[in-house]
Amino acid sequence: MPELAEVEFFRRRWDVGVGQKIAAVTLHSEKRIFRGNDFTTLTRVLPDARLLASEARGKQMLFRFSHDAWLGLHLGMTGELRHEPAEFSAGKHDHLVLAQARQSLVFSDPRLFGRVLFHYGASVPEWWSSLPSALTSDAFTxxxxxxxxxxxxxxxxxxxxxxxxxxxxxxxxxxxxxxxxxxxxxxxxxxxxxxxxxxxxxxxxxxxxxxxxxxxxxxxxxxxxxxxxxxxxxxxxxxxxxxxxxxxxxxxxxxxxxxxxxxxx
DNA sequence: GGAGTTGTTTAGGA
DNA sequence: TTCCTAAACAACTC
CATH class of the missing domain: 1.10.8.50 (Helicase, Ruva Protein; domain 3)
Structure with missing residues (x-):
């Protein structure tokens, strides 16, 4: 499903949680979409962090949290973002759930072609800043x-x-x-x-x-x-x-x- | 049961 | 070296 505009649609679905703290993180860490991540830091830092802002570039999304936490999401072929009630329990394909007081932010991806990238640091992760400029920007000459x-x-x-x-x-x-x-x-x-x-x-x-x-x-x-x-x-x-x-x-x-x-x- | 699916990565050939 | 293709990944639908 997701190309440029579909990704932007899904990114906005998590806007409902901006400004609010994460209360708990549930994830299927053994799935390939999480490959290469530092789970020790992720599970230590992300719970208790506050979702501050997000943006999309191409098919990639970046979610910025307090406590120097950053989350990159790629939806692959079948990924989607949605929100569910706060006391939601993850289904088979709901590989990442960020529970907040008022709702849960859910990333699901049946086919597992998507990607989750966690970054811990004061500045924007390198994998984000090195993305090419948007085709709707003046740089696309x-x-x-x-x-x-x-x-x-x-x-x-x-x-x-x-x-x-x-x-x-x-x-x-x-x-x-x-x-x-x-x-x-x-x-x-x-x-x-x-x-x-x-x-x-x-x-x-x-x-x-x-x-x-x-x-x-x-x-x-x-x-x-x-x-x-x-x-x-x-x-x-x-x-x-x-x-x-x-x-x-x-x-x-x-x-x-x-x-x-x-x-x- | 087989083919096909709006994506990326990698191995290997050209 | 650089470019290019096909297969692999995995789950579901028709």
Whole structure:
């Protein structure tokens, strides 16, 4: 589920607990989402710490607590955040529960592709500060994007758009949406675009990121029917622009939908 | 029962 | 060396 806007939606779900202390922490520490963590410090510091603030960048979230505690969360393929009553008891897939006086903050992830990163220190953890800048920020310039496409010149556009080291937050559906709007075939090599084409893709990245954040992160609504999103998984789905049947294939390692008419090779 | 899933990491080939 | 692909991870649905 979670790409850029879905992650932002889930992050806000924990806003209800901002300003309040953690009373108890329950976790399934043996699960792989916790790998690499210092549990001794985590279980000593986090209970009794107060949730101060949070932010999302791409598909990564950072929760800041008092007592120099920081929690990074990644939702993987099936993770989600929610809140439950204070005396909630964790279900099978509820791998991290932060109990507060008024509610419990829950991180669940059936498929365990997510990640929890705990950091103890006065300043922002390195794994957060080293993330690339947001695609909706001024740092996402056409020139920087073109340079990245050239470094991945022989890869299909679809695969390059999924690379989080630059296109932070873009996932499978957003990548298809961007290429459909830019009228570019997902198999086109990243290094073979004209200036006009790369400008179009740059604009489409902006449009899809901003639109998804506006529409999806508010209340998890779907984008409108004019977006490819609404048709890409339908059986016999059709292009919302010209009504022709969508193609489907594995490109860049992921299932990809496109319109053969709008997006010629 | 088999295939497929909106993500990342890693091994190994090119 | 650098780039690129496929498999692995794990649980669930159709």
């Amino acid at each position: 056409l020139e920087r994007m073109q340079a990245f496409l050239q470094r991945r010149a022989r890869s299909p556009l679809k695969g390059v758009l999924l690379q989080q080291e630059f296109f932070i937050g873009i996932g499978n559906w957003m990548a298809d949406e961007i290429l459909w709007r830019a009228k570019l075939h997902p198999s086109r090599a990243a290094g073979q675009l004209t200036d006009e084409e790369s400008r179009t893709i740059w604009k489409a990245v902006r449009f899809v990121c901003e639109g998804a954040l506006r529409i999806v992160s508010k209340d998890y609504s779907d984008p409108p029917p004019s977006w490819l999103f609404r048709h890409r998984w339908e059986k016999g789905g059709r292009c919302p622009k010209d009504g022709s049947e969508l193609g489907r294939a594995t490109i860049g390692g992921r299932t990809t939908a496109w319109c053969a008419k709008c997006q010629p090779r």
